[in-house]
Amino acid sequence: MTPSPTIEARIDDLLAQMTLDEKIGQMWQISGKIDGAEETIRRGGVGSFLNVEGDVAHELQRIAVEESRLGIPLIYGRDVIHGFRTIFPIPLGQAASFNPDIAREGARVAAREAAAAGLHWTFTPMVDIARDPRWGRIAEGGGEDPYLTGRIGAAMVEGFQGDDLSHPERIAACVKHFVGYGATEGGRDYNTTYIPETLLRDIYLPPFKACIDAGVATLMSAFNDLNGVPASGNARTLREILRDEWGFDGMVVSDWNSVLEMIPHGFAADAKDAAALGVLAGVDMEMVGDGYVKHIAALLDEGLLSLEMIDDAVRNILRLKMRLGLFERPYNDLDPSAMLLAPDHLSAAQRAAEESCVLLKNEGTLPLSPTISKVAVVGPLADAPQDQLGCWVFDGHAEDSHTPLAALRAALGAERVIYAPGLPHARSYDEGSPAGGIAAAIDATNQADVVIAFVGEDALLSGEAHCRAFLDIPGAQQRLLDALKATGKPVIAVVMAGRSLALGPVLSAVNALLFAWHPGTMGGPAIADLLLGKASPSGRLPVTFPRAVGQVPLYYNQKPGARPAPADAPIVPTGTPLDPSGFVTCYLDVDHRPQFPFGFGLTYSSFEYSNLRLSTQELAMGESITAIVTLTNTGERTATEVVQLYVRDLVGSLTRPVRELKGFQRVELAAGEQTEVRFTLHTDDLAFHNAALQLVTEPGDFHLWIAPDAGSGLRAEFTVVKK
Numbered sequence: 001m002t003p004s005p006t007i008e009a010r011i012d013d014l015l016a017q018m019t020l021d022e023k024i025g026q027m028w029q030i031s032g033k034i035d036g037a038e039e040t041i042r043r044g045g046v047g048s049f050l051n052v053e054g055d056v057a058h059e060l061q062r063i064a065v066e067e068s069r070l071g072i073p074l075i076y077g078r079d080v081i082h083g084f085r086t087i088f089p090i091p092l093g094q095a096a097s098f099n100p101d102i103a104r105e106g107a108r109v110a111a112r113e114a115a116a117a118g119l120h121w122t123f124t125p126m127v128d129i130a131r132d133p134r135w136g137r138i139a140e141g142g143g144e145d146p147y148l149t150g151r152i153g154a155a156m157v158e159g160f161q162g163d164d165l166s167h168p169e170r171i172a173a174c175v176k177h178f179v180g181y182g183a184t185e186g187g188r189d190y191n192t193t194y195i196p197e198t199l200l201r202d203i204y205l206p207p208f209k210a211c212i213d214a215g216v217a218t219l220m221s222a223f224n225d226l227n228g229v230p231a232s233g234n235a236r237t238l239r240e241i242l243r244d245e246w247g248f249d250g251m252v253v254s255d256w257n258s259v260l261e262m263i264p265h266g267f268a269a270d271a272k273d274a275a276a277l278g279v280l281a282g283v284d285m286e287m288v289g290d291g292y293v294k295h296i297a298a299l300l301d302e303g304l305l306s307l308e309m310i311d312d313a314v315r316n317i318l319r320l321k322m323r324l325g326l327f328e329r330p331y332n333d334l335d336p337s338a339m340l341l342a343p344d345h346l347s348a349a350q351r352a353a354e355e356s357c358v359l360l361k362n363e364g365t366l367p368l369s370p371t372i373s374k375v376a377v378v379g380p381l382a383d384a385p386q387d388q389l390g391c392w393v394f395d396g397h398a399e400d401s402h403t404p405l406a407a408l409r410a411a412l413g414a415e416r417v418i419y420a421p422g423l424p425h426a427r428s429y430d431e432g433s434p435a436g437g438i439a440a441a442i443d444a445t446n447q448a449d450v451v452i453a454f455v456g457e458d459a460l461l462s463g464e465a466h467c468r469a470f471l472d473i474p475g476a477q478q479r480l481l482d483a484l485k486a487t488g489k490p491v492i493a494v495v496m497a498g499r500s501l502a503l504g505p506v507l508s509a510v511n512a513l514l515f516a517w518h519p520g521t522m523g524g525p526a527i528a529d530l531l532l533g534k535a536s537p538s539g540r541l542p543v544t545f546p547r548a549v550g551q552v553p554l555y556y557n558q559k560p561g562a563r564p565a566p567a568d569a570p571i572v573p574t575g576t577p578l579d580p581s582g583f584v585t586c587y588l589d590v591d592h593r594p595q596f597p598f599g600f601g602l603t604y605s606s607f608e609y610s611n612l613r614l615s616t617q618e619l620a621m622g623e624s625i626t627a628i629v630t631l632t633n634t635g636e637r638t639a640t641e642v643v644q645l646y647v648r649d650l651v652g653s654l655t656r657p658v659r660e661l662k663g664f665q666r667v668e669l670a671a672g673e674q675t676e677v678r679f680t681l682h683t684d685d686l687a688f689h690n691a692a693l694q695l696v697t698e699p700g701d702f703h704l705w706i707a708p709d710a711g712s713g714l715r716a717e718f719t720v721v722k723k
């Protein structure tokens, strides 16, 4: 965002007319039409609402514009996280597409629908790097890698905001939660985080910077305390890094009551103390909590805050409202009925769902032959219209969902589909219901050529505060799968979930496994097209899949450690009980490697990587290097490969990760087709933060891979030399 002189002049002019109470009022966001809302608005006592829309929103805005002293319009926020009425795959699923265009289009569609409902601002993209799938909010972000998360987050900002924030079909985005929330200890939400600043700057901050470079209009502070200082009272991150280093001139909103939650954090003694800490740290607007409106005036009188700080906060708020054009166009004049669930919105959602699904196993079972005579469709998630939408769905309606069952019936003809849910819902242990339970599912399978089992997590198990200590598929679903396997018929699992799971037992029971995340409104047709071969799966994992929850945290860009385990490290040492062979980094009771590495995914074809070559073996500081690989579709059908570029800095002044993702390209090739895939890296792309927190590229040897995932690929070497 480049400051507009006219806007800045208008802000100065308006600020000069505002009373202190009116300034403080702008710094408050209220959720819902609370008692007395009208009078509060009339006296200029509130600047924003979340969770109001339609006629209520119009009336409250009318009061603000026509009945308050200065007529400053309200700004309306909402969690439009992965769609408004047309629900797209959860953000983690969108990241699995490794396609920023998917994320951008999903955000553009969401903005059109949300704006038509009278909203101005969404609290997304969430770009919290998550290395712990026990945390329910891993569903809401881009996964474990900062580069992928940054690309997806920036694309969402572009989709929501476009290049003119005042456009009637665009809304302000909000990058969140600043910062480090995904490192919450134990994967337990709202918990403490310890992140050394070198790690913060190399892993957790870069996706935020990518979104700010994309022009995000607002940012939300987080719930967690970071190294002992709550993120919503953290001047180091909110002022020194965000404002002073990065020059962010957008608006900072707290998370829900996160200013007053500095009291339970034990960082603020009371609400007045918390309000002071929030303002001092640079939180412009307090979401829901009323610390600002109750205590800022007294804090000013006592000299604990300065009027300049308040003016700065109000400037940021007024700038946002002016950039949105709210003063010129405070009322919504779009017709939602023309926008909601528009055909092009639904087809965009279906494409997103199709590209987000990841094929994890296929013993030649998929794609199904179109001439197949009978298919058994079982499982509690085959016809679960609310659950397939996933977490954070305020305005999506279950009745809009196209479920997998409906889609398969439409594609194959109802007479070719035998349906038996097997269990009442995903967490149920009631094997006898509904309609005969698991026994009926076995019976349906015995009548069919193949069984497709839709299992996984229901939506409740995903999202905020929904953390799990185990990563299995819950309830009696594994018993269902084992019973299906016992029939001897080919078993295909379609797993819906909001996180990576420990899929070992599931994999043992099935011949094929398609991981669909929570795929949204059009999940059914997308999955059906993939199962029937109308499209080939192209998704890749944005998070590592562990074998056991005990391996967590487990992520690809880990440090090598002193004794990295060799690939063939024994699962159970072959040495004597007191002196096991293998004094290396591993476990006695599980293979130390992931079940599936970051970036992994199969297609209905096969691809060969060959002839990796570099433009140079030696690179002077400030120069670029190009890596080229030959990619061949060696299979029998057109498919899309996600070609990934990784590097490793072999020796650093700080230990360096064993791999770092630096690029990816989706490449579609017809059967037998061959192409050259090239990546170019500048020495700046190899930089990291050293112990002095300087962003540096150090001379030395590097490995480079062009690969299908973080655990394989062709490797080359090069050296960076001082100029």
Ligand code: GLC
Pocket (backbone or CB within 6 Å): 050, 079, 123, 176, 255, 256, 464
């Ligand atoms: C919630 C979430 C945040 C959301 C906000 C408003 O607690 O942490 O992501 O945008 O409150 O609903």
